[in-house]
Amino acid sequence: MAGTLQRQPTVTPARRLAWRAGAVVTALAITTLFLALSGRDPRLLADLVVRSTVGSRFGLEDLALFLTPLLLTGAAVTVTGRIGVWNIGAEGQFYAGAIGATAIGLFLPGPSWLLLPLMAASGIACGMGWILVPALARAYAGVNEIITTLLLNFVAGLLTTYLAVGPWHDRVTGALASTGRLPVRIPEIWGVVHWGFPIALAIVLGLAWLTTRTRWGYQITIGGANEQAARYAGIPVRARILGVMLLSGGLAALAGMFEVAGTVHRLQGGLANNFGYFGIVVAVLARGSCLNVLPAALLMAFILNAGIVLQTQQLTSSAVLAITGLVLFMIAIADELAHYRPVTIRPVTPRPATSAEARP
Amino acid sequence: MTDLRHTQPDAPPPIAPGTPPILQLQGICKYFPGVIANQDVSLDIAPGEIHALLGENGAGKSTLMNVVTGIYQPDGGEIILNGYGQSLAAPQDAIRAGIGMVHQHFKLVPAFTVAENIHLGWRETPFRASAKTLEARTRALSDRFGFSVRPDAIVADLSAGEQQRVEILRVLARQARLLILDEPTAVLTPAETRDLFRALRAFRAQGNAVILISHKLDEVIDISDRISILRAGRNVGTYRTADCTAAGLATLMVGREIVRRDLRARAPGAAPIAPAPVLSLRAATCRDPRGVETLRDVTLDLHGGEILGIAGVAGNGQRELTQVLTGMMPLSAGEILLDGTPAPLADPAAFARAGIGHIPEDRLRSGLAPSLDITDNMALREYDRPPIGRHGLYDRAAAARLAGTIVEAAEVRVPDLATPIRNLSGGNQQRLVARREIRIASRVLVAAYPSRGLDIGAIATVLRYLTELRDQGVAVVLVSEDLEELLNVADRIGVLFHGRLMATIDAATADMETIGLLMGGRSTQNSPARDGGQA
Numbered sequence A: 001m002a003g004t005l006q007r008q009p010t011v012t013p014a015r016r017l018a019w020r021a022g023a024v025v026t027a028l029a030i031t032t033l034f035l036a037l038s039g040r041d042p043r044l045l046a047d048l049v050v051r052s053t054v055g056s057r058f059g060l061e062d063l064a065l066f067l068t069p070l071l072l073t074g075a076a077v078t079v080t081g082r083i084g085v086w087n088i089g090a091e092g093q094f095y096a097g098a099i100g101a102t103a104i105g106l107f108l109p110g111p112s113w114l115l116l117p118l119m120a121a122s123g124i125a126c127g128m129g130w131i132l133v134p135a136l137a138r139a140y141a142g143v144n145e146i147i148t149t150l151l152l153n154f155v156a157g158l159l160t161t162y163l164a165v166g167p168w169h170d171r172v173t174g175a176l177a178s179t180g181r182l183p184v185r186i187p188e189i190w191g192v193v194h195w196g197f198p199i200a201l202a203i204v205l206g207l208a209w210l211t212t213r214t215r216w217g218y219q220i221t222i223g224g225a226n227e228q229a230a231r232y233a234g235i236p237v238r239a240r241i242l243g244v245m246l247l248s249g250g251l252a253a254l255a256g257m258f259e260v261a262g263t264v265h266r267l268q269g270g271l272a273n274n275f276g277y278f279g280i281v282v283a284v285l286a287r288g289s290c291l292n293v294l295p296a297a298l299l300m301a302f303i304l305n306a307g308i309v310l311q312t313q314q315l316t317s318s319a320v321l322a323i324t325g326l327v328l329f330m331i332a333i334a335d336e337l338a339h340y341r342p343v344t345i346r347p348v349t350p351r352p353a354t355s356a357e358a359r360p
Numbered sequence B: 001m002t003d004l005r006h007t008q009p010d011a012p013p014p015i016a017p018g019t020p021p022i023l024q025l026q027g028i029c030k031y032f033p034g035v036i037a038n039q040d041v042s043l044d045i046a047p048g049e050i051h052a053l054l055g056e057n058g059a060g061k062s063t064l065m066n067v068v069t070g071i072y073q074p075d076g077g078e079i080i081l082n083g084y085g086q087s088l089a090a091p092q093d094a095i096r097a098g099i100g101m102v103h104q105h106f107k108l109v110p111a112f113t114v115a116e117n118i119h120l121g122w123r124e125t126p127f128r129a130s131a132k133t134l135e136a137r138t139r140a141l142s143d144r145f146g147f148s149v150r151p152d153a154i155v156a157d158l159s160a161g162e163q164q165r166v167e168i169l170r171v172l173a174r175q176a177r178l179l180i181l182d183e184p185t186a187v188l189t190p191a192e193t194r195d196l197f198r199a200l201r202a203f204r205a206q207g208n209a210v211i212l213i214s215h216k217l218d219e220v221i222d223i224s225d226r227i228s229i230l231r232a233g234r235n236v237g238t239y240r241t242a243d244c245t246a247a248g249l250a251t252l253m254v255g256r257e258i259v260r261r262d263l264r265a266r267a268p269g270a271a272p273i274a275p276a277p278v279l280s281l282r283a284a285t286c287r288d289p290r291g292v293e294t295l296r297d298v299t300l301d302l303h304g305g306e307i308l309g310i311a312g313v314a315g316n317g318q319r320e321l322t323q324v325l326t327g328m329m330p331l332s333a334g335e336i337l338l339d340g341t342p343a344p345l346a347d348p349a350a351f352a353r354a355g356i357g358h359i360p361e362d363r364l365r366s367g368l369a370p371s372l373d374i375t376d377n378m379a380l381r382e383y384d385r386p387p388i389g390r391h392g393l394y395d396r397a398a399a400a401r402l403a404g405t406i407v408e409a410a411e412v413r414v415p416d417l418a419t420p421i422r423n424l425s426g427g428n429q430q431r432l433v434a435r436r437e438i439r440i441a442s443r444v445l446v447a448a449y450p451s452r453g454l455d456i457g458a459i460a461t462v463l464r465y466l467t468e469l470r471d472q473g474v475a476v477v478l479v480s481e482d483l484e485e486l487l488n489v490a491d492r493i494g495v496l497f498h499g500r501l502m503a504t505i506d507a508a509t510a511d512m513e514t515i516g517l518l519m520g521g522r523s524t525q526n527s528p529a530r531d532g533g534q535a
Ligand SMILES: Nc1ncnc2c1ncn2[C@@H]1O[C@H](COP(=O)(O)OP(=O)(O)OP(=O)(O)O)[C@@H](O)[C@H]1O
Pocket: A009, B032, B033, B035, B036, B037, B055, B056, B057, B058, B059, B060, B061, B062, B063, B064, B104, B413, B423, B424, B425, B426, B427, B428, B453, B455
């Protein structure tokens, strides 16, 4: 008999990685093809993208600035995913964190070594507060968290805009667009890259350790895999759901604090730049593993950065979304295809079935 | 057609000579990484027969049937349907070819109604279907095939027997000519089993065929026409049921003879029954969310060194009793005492730390996390104590060592410990849970249907584990539907009816009739009850 394709129940990580790499390459190839069809020189654009992302110092700095919030929001969505909860509200918690940090930065005088930790703490507290109600509702009343966290994003976005153009608006220039420049900033370590980047990296690595090597992480893995079995083992599932969601809110909020205190230096509408939603994309790519957040966030940062470059070449900003969608789509296909393996069916000499001869 | 004068209504129909078998397997092979699940299996299923498939846990029965239903592709061999070679690329192909399967673990959508489940993924489901139409169609099907179901009930609320009827109806509605049942009676009450068998005979009488996988030899001999036996993935023979005896089949399956021991006899040097109870219930009462009493006023004492059997028709409070005894369910009234002092309410972790093990009724759903690997699953009870859990950490290497120990003690062969536990055979999952719980049961083991889904060799082993625990001075609660098993191993037998402990009787003087009457709720006059409802 001829060879057929057969679906394997499990896939080795190496195999999946190979397929995903293929998917990304395919997606980029398709993008190039479309660019070529719309009358641009793909070689020129590719050259430009590479030079202004990984091929130059400025590109790398930009990449790191994109990477910082993506690492944190990606981790925020990934940790809740481990206990079977989807935090769609990283965007809102990002804003809440930025607001909390700005409040301290604008209105509390003091040295920056004191103010920065305070801003972080205040931002994190605000982010946790922002997710608190959805978390309580999910843990103790079973209210679906996807809708509650999502809706709060719009509230947070509007609140930020209101503060930035309203009560907190810039008194120096008087322009109704943002708050004044924060008096303190996260120190830079390399060009425009500030300390938020290594801290975000360390946090993701720490989370990877926390989720796989600690008792707390084990409880969350079990709770996410089978809630009933977790109850059977005496794991306080509700408390863990609450804890993980608060942690998630705090992580996204820290991303907001880093963004406002390290990169933008003022609170303004649209500050979150969809980093909260791209965090969901990162989490989907990371498949529940905090370690995988690193490459997933890197890919996402690269796409965002490339999108900026393409915009300078008169491409519309929706191109970024289209490319992201294409990459995700190809990766989803690759994940499925990775299960299939060609097998050749060896014909076995047919024998008549044993029938009622022997007697037990 | 059939000569009605000589045929009983449910007997196998006479089949014209030369009729091709409904299904013929030739040299089927199926391999998993590190496991030979099926090797060169040949088999034929004639129309109008009930064909039993026997074999030890992990012998490859479920896998073979998954090949037949297109869930797995064979790595070798041929499937011939009604005389034509056929390749079944997907389950839909098998359904189209008239093969329907009811799986060991049900595959219904719990949140949907019966009618919705029946019509899910069915080509004949009307395009615009209201709940009413679906329910009416379901009722018609239910009448036609003689499986009574409640079309508007939510599946999650149904008993195992009712869920199974839905599964079978789902399959029959799709015009199956070959019905495959994987351990259908493991979760059924005797009455439900009788109903099922009646329906199967009616199905056979129409010239259809049934493949039945079961570990219960008496049932197999009762219902089947022919029997095939798998051992380590190979078909070691197909026999006419009329020629078989239970003992002979058991020997064939296991490859050696099974010796029955008197399990109630204690080994020399065994711990005596402790005078003071370890765990006691005082007037324990439970209510379900609707306020219905599921456990009523139960008072009992568990003593170290004895086995208390719990008999009763499923659904009479067994689940609640085991959950109360293991700290999973709070009491609405009454008390639970651990060593004479009130126990912390409903804290299963505290109960586990106190040395109370629990083999739960529904292992896959409540005792295991199917998608996780063997290591994580085996650590479920000991992750918070050394050597796995120290200073709030989870030591994966120590967990893997523990898993290795449990796998070895359970005599389960696994390719490696990173295999997701859902890839193990049903019986092997069970053995692992049993061993895991026995490890932590230093004071009490609550075992709910521990032999469910096990082959007879493994049942003997599990019962031996229980008696060994007893001899070490552990109090064992054995919930079972098998009276013979209870009479064989238990020292005392309590009978549950409608959540009430009808009586606790001495197993040495008990007889089946008395217990049977108590199980039906009949009062205990003239019975050898020792202390009328209280132990
Ligand atoms: N998807 C899978 N991946 C890897 N191994 C598997 C898979 N499915 C089954 N196996 C292995 O194949 C063997 C046969 O399993 P199978 O489920 O067919 O046994 P069974 O005869 O049905 O046993 P039981 O009576 O315990 O249900 C087992 O060793 C099992 O671990």
